[in-house]
Amino acid sequence: MGNVLIVVEQAEGQLRTASLSAVTFGKKMAETTGGKLSLLVIGSGVDKVAAEAANLGAADVTFVDDGALKNYLAETYAPIVVKAAQEKGVSVVGVTATAFGKDLMPRVAALLDAGMAADVVAIVAANKFRRPMLAGNVIAEIEVVTPIVCATIRQTEFAPAQAAGAASPVAKMDAGPIDAKGAEFVSLAAAKSDRPELTEAKVVISGGRGMRESKNFDELAKLADLVGGAMGASRAACDAGMVPNDLQVGQTGKVVAPKLYVAVAISGAIQHLAGMKGSKVIVAVNKDPEAPIFQVADYGLVTTWEKALPELMTEIGKLKAAQR
Amino acid sequence: MKILVTAKRVPDPEQKVKLKGAVLDVSAVNWQLNQFDEYAVETALRLTENASSTGAGARAPEDQVIVCGIGPKDVQQQLRQTLAMGADKAILVDGADDALDADVVARTLQKIVEKEKPDLVLMGKLAADSESNDAGQRLAGLLGWPQATFACTVEITDGGKALSVGREVDAGMETKKVRLPAVVTVDLRIVAPHAVKNGKTASDHAYAEGPRYASLKGIMAAKKKTIEETTLAALGVTPTLKVKTIALEAPPARKAGIKVQSVEELVQKLHNEAKVL
Numbered sequence: 001m002g003n004v005l006i007v008v009e010q011a012e013g014q015l016r017t018a019s020l021s022a023v024t025f026g027k028k029m030a031e032t033t034g035g036k037l038s039l040l041v042i043g044s045g046v047d048k049v050a051a052e053a054a055n056l057g058a059a060d061v062t063f064v065d066d067g068a069l070k071n072y073l074a075e076t077y078a079p080i081v082v083k084a085a086q087e088k089g090v091s092v093v094g095v096t097a098t099a100f101g102k103d104l105m106p107r108v109a110a111l112l113d114a115g116m117a118a119d120v121v122a123i124v125a126a127n128k129f130r131r132p133m134l135a136g137n138v139i140a141e142i143e144v145v146t147p148i149v150c151a152t153i154r155q156t157e158f159a160p161a162q163a164a165g166a167a168s169p170v171a172k173m174d175a176g177p178i179d180a181k182g183a184e185f186v187s188l189a190a191a192k193s194d195r196p197e198l199t200e201a202k203v204v205i206s207g208g209r210g211m212r213e214s215k216n217f218d219e220l221a222k223l224a225d226l227v228g229g230a231m232g233a234s235r236a237a238c239d240a241g242m243v244p245n246d247l248q249v250g251q252t253g254k255v256v257a258p259k260l261y262v263a264v265a266i267s268g269a270i271q272h273l274a275g276m277k278g279s280k281v282i283v284a285v286n287k288d289p290e291a292p293i294f295q296v297a298d299y300g301l302v303t304t305w306e307k308a309l310p311e312l313m314t315e316i317g318k319l320k321a322a323q324r
Numbered sequence: 325m326k327i328l329v330t331a332k333r334v335p336d337p338e339q340k341v342k343l344k345g346a347v348l349d350v351s352a353v354n355w356q357l358n359q360f361d362e363y364a365v366e367t368a369l370r371l372t373e374n375a376s377s378t379g380a381g382a383r384a385p386e387d388q389v390i391v392c393g394i395g396p397k398d399v400q401q402q403l404r405q406t407l408a409m410g411a412d413k414a415i416l417v418d419g420a421d422d423a424l425d426a427d428v429v430a431r432t433l434q435k436i437v438e439k440e441k442p443d444l445v446l447m448g449k450l451a452a453d454s455e456s457n458d459a460g461q462r463l464a465g466l467l468g469w470p471q472a473t474f475a476c477t478v479e480i481t482d483g484g485k486a487l488s489v490g491r492e493v494d495a496g497m498e499t500k501k502v503r504l505p506a507v508v509t510v511d512l513r514i515v516a517p518h519a520v521k522n523g524k525t526a527s528d529h530a531y532a533e534g535p536r537y538a539s540l541k542g543i544m545a546a547k548k549k550t551i552e553e554t555t556l557a558a559l560g561v562t563p564t565l566k567v568k569t570i571a572l573e574a575p576p577a578r579k580a581g582i583k584v585q586s587v588e589e590l591v592q593k594l595h596n597e598a599k600v601l
């Protein structure tokens with residue numbers, strides 16, 4: 001007993017990097033419980049993902065491959081996670097707290113009659129964890145008292161697992177009966193971007209309502225590209241249609257913790273701060289000296305973006321030229 | 325369609341959090357309805373009414389909105405608010421705020437569902453205090469119902485037998501169809517002007533952004549509506565916690581920052597001091 005199962009997320013036959021954080025969590029948990037770490041991949045045509053997962057240093061990798069599992073549904077995936085958890089005799093089941101993980105794990109917990117630790121930021125003991133509450137204004141220590149602990153892991157708090165030397169054994173598991181319970185995947189409208197993923201970028205450049213319109217985000221995009229960063233936004237900018245919703249940073253958007261976070265024309269509402277307060281260095285550009293964003297900014301510049309952005313391009317350009 | 329909506333009270337997110345030792349100092353907390361639950365109420369009203377530009381719209385007798393809150397007696401206040409918005413009936417299940425976890429909540433709601441037999445349970449995608457994002461999916465799991473979380477659009481389809489739900493996921497928007505009965509948890513943008521389509525209200529009808537305010541008439545009418553009271557024990561729910569909160573503490577404070585005078589100074593500092601450029 002005391003084994004650990006981590007669900008590895010894949011999309012269209014590609015392992016999602018976000019999962020690597022849960023793998024790191026899984027390794028730490030296995031050390032804590034003295035058990036073995038198993039990884040689980042679910043989908044259709046996922047043997048390659050399983051092979052990739054086998055390089056991550058787990059004791060073994062299980063994969064479930066079935067045409068009916070092509071598109072993720074909590075209804076069909078949750079019973080498979082339960083089946084694997086029971087076969088492996090685990091005391092911990094974890095997944096990264098992406099939209100996928102957050103949708104899936106509570107349903108798994110219900111089926112396992114288990115308690116869930118949501119959005120774990122640190123491990124205290126085999127069943128004790130730390131997690132943020134109240135928009136990150138409080139850190140709670142919680143104890144899960146059920147024999148099996150379910151957990152979703154905050155990606156930014158666990159470094160991605162690295163490839164290990166030897167490959168772990170890979171085994172295929174039977175899906176068991178697949179019943180979608182009347183749920184059906186219809187379509188995915190994905191926003192495509194060449195920039196790094198928001199949750200993985202070392203630099204994030206975010207804009208807020210003060211950017212006023214969509215075309216002004218092009219200026220921010222230029223800056224993001226210059227520093228190889230990702231684009232983010234406040235809710236207000238997303239709601240106004242300036243940028244797609246999947247760029248939203250915050251309590252109800254993505255949680256980011258880059259080395260450098262630049263907030264341009266964002267006031268700094270608590271719901272926004274909840275998603276970026278963990279960044280190493282925060283820069284705020286805002287024309288209002290009283291904007292709350294300055295309370296969390298390491299470097300604040302009181303000015304308009306119209307003035308600051310072209311100058312930033314020039315100064316960073318100079319720096320880059322000197323570094324070459 | 326009969327819809328059960330859940331309502332939790334949470335501390336006002338705008339209020340500064342105060343701790344008393346290792347617990348929340350609730351003495352000065354302003355409690356309010358969890359915003360996502362308010363959105364869920366608005367969604368339920370939009371799903372059931374025949375709205376027009378001239379009024380909130382009438383509801384057919386079979387279209388009902390029932391709200392359920394689990395918590396202390398004071399939750400009546402938040403339940404009254406939902407009744408004033410237009411919900412038909414409320415149920416208050418007595419329970420202390422700190423004697424609940426997502427599992428107790430889900431098991432309690434399961435009992436209410438068995439009693440009320442709704443076609444749909446609408447919940448918030450998370451509670452702004454616990455932020456566990458747990459209860460809805462858990463309830464769906466217990467009931468063996470389909471689930472659609474993070475809903476930003478919802479449309480009644482198949483002659484009222486199913487919902488087509490737009491879900492905000494990491495990559496963009498997913499469309500998922502769920503047969504009824506189902507559990508749906510709502511995200512922020514569900515209260516956008518065109519997010520909800522019910523087949524009765526004209527499909528080009530534009531709602532005002534956000535949840536509706538209670539009208540004076542609504543507030544008066546709410547006084548006559550019933551809040552049924554029950555207890556966990558009466559519902560046969562054992563309040564054993566699966567997740568216990570041991571202690572709360574303030575997060576590490578960020579070191580006070582500085583204001584820079586120019587972009588040039590900013591870039592120099594980012595390069596030489598912070599070493600991030």
Ligand SMILES: Cc1cc2nc3c(=O)[nH]c(=O)nc-3n(C[C@H](O)[C@H](O)[C@H](O)COP(=O)(O)OP(=O)(O)OC[C@H]3O[C@@H](n4cnc5c(N)ncnc54)[C@H](O)[C@@H]3O)c2cc1C
Nearest residue numbers: 208209210234235236250251252253265267271287304305
């Ligand atoms: C339940 C709930 C969940 C939420 N979740 C999130 C979330 O996940 N993420 C999120 O971001 N928000 C979230 N919000 C919204 C949040 O409360 C704020 O409304 C939002 O973050 C404000 O966005 P903003 O800072 O862009 O806009 P505003 O608050 O309007 O600020 C605009 C700023 O731009 C500055 N400005 C204007 N013009 C210029 C200029 N020319 N140059 C420089 N500066 C300029 C202004 O001084 C101002 O500070 C949530 C709200 C609720 C109720």
Ligand SMILES: Nc1ncnc2c1ncn2[C@@H]1O[C@H](COP(=O)(O)O)[C@@H](O)[C@H]1O
Nearest residue numbers: 330331332394448450451456457458459
């Ligand atoms: N005590 C409660 N009473 C009623 N509904 C609740 C309660 N706790 C949680 N919920 C519902 O479950 C949703 C998710 O909560 P959580 O899992 O705590 O993030 C909330 O938006 C509520 O709709």
